Amino acid sequence: MKDLRYLPDVSTIKLNTEACIGCGTCELVCPHGVFQIADKKAGIVDSDGCMECGACAMNCPVEAISVSPGVG
Amino acid sequence: MGDMKSGESCCGNENDSSAHNSENYEVLLPMAPSAGDECGGSSLGESSGIYDLPGYKLWHFVEDFIDTAAGIVPRVKTSIDREDQYGTLKARSGFNRMRYSITPGLYCVGSPDKDSPVMVSANYKLSFDALRKELNGINTWVLVIDTRGINVWCAAGEGTFSTDEVINRVKLTGLEKVVNNRELILPQLSATGVNAKKVKKGCGFKVVWGPIRAMDIKRFLDAGKKAESEMRLVTFSFxxxxxxxxxxxxxxxxxxxxxxxxxxxxxxxxxxxxxxxxxxxxxxxxxxxxxxxxxxxxxxxxxxxxxxxxxxxxxxxxxxxxxxxxxxxxxxxxxxxxxxxxxxxxxxxxxxxxxxxxxxxxxxxxxxxxxxxxxxxxxxxxxxxxxxxxxxxxxxxxxxx
Structure with missing residues (x-):
């Protein structure tokens, strides 16, 4: 989705790196490649690509990710 | 659409005795009320009734029925015919306000056995069609869950393609009696509504995240249930x-x-x-x-x-x-x-x-x-x-x- 980008700096996605155990689930379920695992920790590499679908937060085993989409 | 012959036959191939357990049939028939409440038009639609039977209202895509330890299971075709195309056209045009859905439950493709994979799909007919047309030559179980006739991603966002619904549907269908494996292949986009760990806890089945698009399912299976990274990214092509x-x-x-x-x-x-x-x-x-x-x-x-x-x-x-x-x-x-x-x-x-x-x-x-x-x-x-x-x-x- 590199050719289609929505408004920058609006996504409410947050990652608590300290709590992260580096399991890679977020990287797996994210449909926009927002996360990447490096050194056994997840990192947000493209927060503007995030559409706040919530798949990562739903499946993070240690609840290290939060997304709070508005009403749309 | 799908005129129901509510009397004797729901699949019209009584000649094929191997595919059919008439005893099962007698028992099952009285439990089946009308399954045709699709004309709701309200925002969420009605949930499917607990007595609805998968495959009872005979759809043209049902080939026959096979016997399993959990009862008869409709075997569906992998071809998309004129009736499917007409339905797709109506659903896409937006002029029919009818929910285009199929009855939730267990379906199968090919000749699956106890070791065959289980794929989970939404009960929106277009989602189901998208999946089954990619399954030619594959023996698999397809667990259709009740998303109120909504596609996978929207249903996951709205909370109908949910952890609880997956767990309930696994239990309702008696899936653990049908297969020996304890794995469900879920479309990746359902991750918005499904917590894999809780599914495992709730029904004993491990969630494997399948590709986003049904068209990648064969490659996914061939690669040992692994999706390449481009299968994991959504597109929005012309x-x-x-x-x-x-x-x-x-x-x-x-x-x-x-x-x-x-x-x-x-x-x-x-x-x-x-x-x-x-x-x-x-x-x-x-x-x-x-x-x-x-x-x-x-x-x-x-x-x-x-x-x-x-x-x-x-x-x-x-x-x-x-x-x-x-x-x-x-x-x-x-x-x-x-x-x-x-x-x-x-x-x-x-x-x-x-x-x-x-x-x-x-x-x-x-x-x-x-x-x-x-x-x-x-x-x-x-x-x-x-x-x-x-x-x-x-x-x-x-x-x-």
């Missing part, structure tokens, strides 16, 4: 956008009659109080502006999305509206006055901007927070612009003598 246009278009033209009526009334108001000839001639001009706006905002903007400058959809829509607006003014340059030109350009630009903004609800990349931010800025501007346009349009007819 084709994927174009199939959404009929719905956008039909939603846009529904209020059109009232808008046009208003246009013709406002166009007749002037220094003569009300002129029927003005209502007609000026009305036609403004009506063509409104109709151009529908094409600019609900057709051109979605189709040309990545190539239109701007990030906000309201900006993109304003740009696609501006072009026919200016053309319309140039065509009528000699016969209309400046105020009227301004009104025409404003109306096309704003309506198109508004319609394009509506399209944010159908894309796979716009965040709700972003849409909210955009609407907060755009709607007051659009409203102000329309008021100015009405004043200019009606006012102009008071200045002509």
């Amino acid at each position: 084709f994927e956008r174009v199939v959404l246009i009929p719905i956008e278009f039909s939603m846009a033209i529904k209020p059109l009659m009232w808008i046009l009526l208003t246009v013709f009334i406002l166009s007749g108001i002037g220094s003569d109080i009300f002129s029927i000839s003005d209502s007609w001639t000026r009305g036609l001009l403004m009506a063509s502006a409104v109709i151009s706006a529908v094409f600019a905002g609900a057709v051109a903007a979605p189709a040309l999305l990545p190539w239109i400058p701007g990030k906000a959809f309201s900006v993109k829509g304003a740009i696609t509206g501006l072009i026919p607006g200016i053309c319309l003014v140039l065509f009528n340059f000699k016969s209309i006055m400046f105020l009227e030109m301004a009104a025409i350009v404003l109306v096309i630009t704003i309506l198109s901007s508004y319609l394009a903004m509506n399209f944010t609800g159908a894309t796979p990349f716009t965040s709700p927070t972003g849409v909210e931010a955009e609407m907060k800025k755009a709607i007051p501007l659009q409203a102000a612009g329309i008021i100015i346009a009405v004043i200019a349009w009606v006012g102009a007819n008071f200045l002509t003598i």
Whole structure:
């Protein structure tokens, strides 16, 4: 989705790196490649690509990710 | 669609005794009430009743039924025939308000056994069709869950493709008796509504995240249930956008009659109080502006999305509206006055901007927070612009003598 980008700096996605155990689930379920695992920790590499679908937060085993989409 | 012969036969191949356990059948029949409540039209739709049986209302895509430890299971075809295409056309056009759904439950493709994979799908017919047409030559179980006739991603977002529904459906179908393996392949996009760990805890089945698109399912299986990274990313190609246009278009033209009526009334108001000839001639001009706006905002903007400058959809829509607006003014340059030109350009630009903004609800990349931010800025501007346009349009007819 590199050719289609929505408004920058609006996504409410947050990652608590300290709590992260580096399991890679977020990287797996994210449909926009927002996360990447490096050194056994997840990192947000493209927060503007995030559409706040919530798949990562739903499946993070240690609840290290939060997304709070508005009403749309 | 799918006329139900509620009497003796639900699959019409009693000759095939191997595929059929008539004893099972006798027991099952009295439990099956009418499964045809699809005409609800309310926002969420009715949940499927607990006595609904998978495959009972005979769909043309059901080949026959096979016996399993958990009862009979419909075996479905992998071909898409004319009836499917007609149904797809109706669902895509947006003119039928009927939920296009199939009964949840366990289905199968090919000749699956206890070690065959289990794929989970939504009970929206288009989702189910998309999956089964990719399963040619594969022996698999397909667990269709009750998403109220909504596609995978929307259902996951709305909470019907959920952890609980997956767990319940696994239990209701007695899946653990049908297969020895304890694995469910879920479409990746359902991760928005399904917590894999809780599914495992709730029914003992481990969730394996399948590819986003059903068309990748074969490659996914061949690779040992691993998806390459491009299978994990959503796309929004020209084709994927174009199939959404009929719905956008039909939603846009529904209020059109009232808008046009208003246009013709406002166009007749002037220094003569009300002129029927003005209502007609000026009305036609403004009506063509409104109709151009529908094409600019609900057709051109979605189709040309990545190539239109701007990030906000309201900006993109304003740009696609501006072009026919200016053309319309140039065509009528000699016969209309400046105020009227301004009104025409404003109306096309704003309506198109508004319609394009509506399209944010159908894309796979716009965040709700972003849409909210955009609407907060755009709607007051659009409203102000329309008021100015009405004043200019009606006012102009008071200045002509």
